[in-house]
Amino acid sequence: MEYNYSEEEKAQRKKIKRKQMVKDYFFITFGILLYAVGFNAFILPEKVVMGGMTGASSLLYYAFGLPPGIMLWFMNVALLILAYKALSKQFVIRTVIGVTIISFFIDALRPVFMTHPVITAGEDKFMHVLIGGMLSGAGLGIVFSHNGSTGGTDILVALLGKYTRMSFGRAMQMIDMLIISSSYFLFHSMETIVYGLCFTFVAAYVCDYIINGTRQTVQFLIISKKYDEIADIVNKRMHRGVTVIQGTGWYKKSDVKLLIILTRKYESQEVFNTIKRIDPNAMVSQSFCQGVFGEGFDKIK
Template sequence: MQLQNIKGIRIPEHVNKLRPTRESVRDHLLIVIGLAIYAFAWKGLLLPHQITGGGVTGISALLYYAFGTPISISYFILNSILLVISIRSIGLTFSLRTIFGVGVLTLLFSIIPIVPKGTFINANDSFMACVVGGILSGIGIGMVFMSNGSSGGTDIIVKMLHKYRNVTLGRAMVYCDVLIISSSYLIFGSIEKVVYGLVTMAVYSITVDTMINGVRQSVQFFIISREYEKIADRINTDIHRGVTILNGEGWYSHEPVKVIMLIARKNQSLAIFRLIKEIDPDAFVSQGSVIGVYGEGFDAFKVK
C-alpha cells in the first residue's frame, strides 16, 4: 500500500481517494440549494404575477396559465424527453447530474405552494416581481452551473451550445428563451406580460452570466510540479484545455524543472485547482488574470 506524507502525517492512499467524494457531496448540496432558490423565485414571485420565463419551466408555466396543469408534472414530462438527448449528446456524467437536478426540482415544485399574489411583492408591482424573480432564479441556476449540475430543460441545449460553440451561457439562454416568452401573448393577449417576461429573462441571463463567467475573464496558470505529465494529461482530458510545457531552472538549486503554462476561462479555475490538489498537493501554482485572450477556444481577433 502506497503512503503519502502530508504535513508529517503518513496517510494511506485509499484515504486520499475519498477527497473527490467529499467534493461531489459539496457540489450536490450546492445544486440542491441553488434549485431551492430557483423554485422559490417561480412559486413565490413569477407565477403569482403571471410572469413567463424561459426554458422548460417557462413552457410549464404557460401550460399552467392556459390549462391549470401543475407545473411539476409538465416539467417532469418534458425533461424526460430531453434527457434522452442529453445522454447521447453531452455524456453520462452531465446527464446523471441533470437527472438529479430534474428530480430535485420536480420535488421542490411539488412541495412548494404558489403563494398568494402580493405576499412578498406588492400585488400591483409586477415589474419589481419580475426583477427580483429574475435575480433569484439567476442566482439559483448560477449555483447549479458552477457545481457542474443542471436543472434540465433548455439548460441541456445551452450546455451543448456552450460545449461546441464559443458562446456565453447567458447569450445561449437568450436564443432559447425569447420564443417561449413571446408565446405568452397567445394566452394573455398582453404585450405588457411579454415585456415583463423579457425583463425577467434579461435579468436572469445577466445574473447567470455574471456568476459563471464574470466579465468573460480568462486566467493564466503557471504550475511547477514533479507530476507535471499527469497534471497536463488530466487538464487535456478533464478540462479540455491545451497546455504548454516550458523548460525552467530553479536558480537556488540549479535543477531543471518543467513549468506548465495554461490559459483557461475564469469559471474553470476551481476545477483546475481541484485537479492539481488531487494529483500533487505540494505543487507550486501561480494564477493571474489576463485582459484579453484571442485564438482558438477564446475570442476572435477584432482588428481590421
C-alpha cells in the same frame, strides 16, 4: 509514464472526491431551492413567462392548471430520451437529479406561497420580476458553479448542435424567444413578453456574475528596486505565490526584476498598500483575470 498510487493515496483521493461530491450536491440543492423561491414567490403569481423549460411549464400551468413542477420533470425526461446519444452519461445523471429536485421544490413551495403570498395585488410588477430574476439567477449560478444541471433548453441545444450547425448561443436565444413569445397567444399582451425578456436578462446576468464573480482575480506586474521585500511580505503574510523574472529596462538598458503576483480581487488593496509602504516609486500594472486555476485558486473542473 502512468503514476501508480499507493493504497493509502487511493483511499485519500476517494475521501476527497466523496467530500467534494457531498459539498456539490448540498450547494446544488440550495441553489435550486433559491430558484424555486424566486419562481414561486415572484414570477408565478405575476403570470410572467420566462425562457427555458420552466417557462414552457408555466405556460401549461397558466393555460390548463397543470402542476409546473411535474410538467417540467416530464418535459426534461422526454428531451433526455430524445437527446441521450448526444449527451454524456455524467450530464444525464446530474440532469435527472437536478430536474427531480427542482420539480419537487417548485410544486412543494407553490401551495405555500399561494396560501402565504409574499406579494400583493397592485404592487410594482416590474420590481417583482427583478427580484424573481435575481433570486432565480443566483440559484442557477450556485448550481452551475458546483457542476450541477437543471436540464431545460440545454438539452434541446445539445440536440440541435448534433443535427444542425447552429451555435450554442443562437440556439439558446431562439428557443427562449420562442417560449416567451408564445405567451402572447395566451395573454394577448406585449407587456407580458417584455416582462419575460426582462426576467431572462436579469437572471442570466446574475447567474453569470455568481459563476465568474467569485473567480475574478487580479494580476500584478511590479518593477521595483525593493522587489525582494515586496515578494517576502506577499509570500509570507498574504500566502500568495510570487514569480520573479529577470528583465531589462530598455530606456536605461539596466537590469530590472519583474514580479508577477496573482491574488483574489478582495486581496488587491492589501497588495497596493504593501507596495506603497515599501516602495512608493514602484511601477505597477494591474489587470483583471476572468479566472485563475491551480494551487491556491480554483480547481480545474
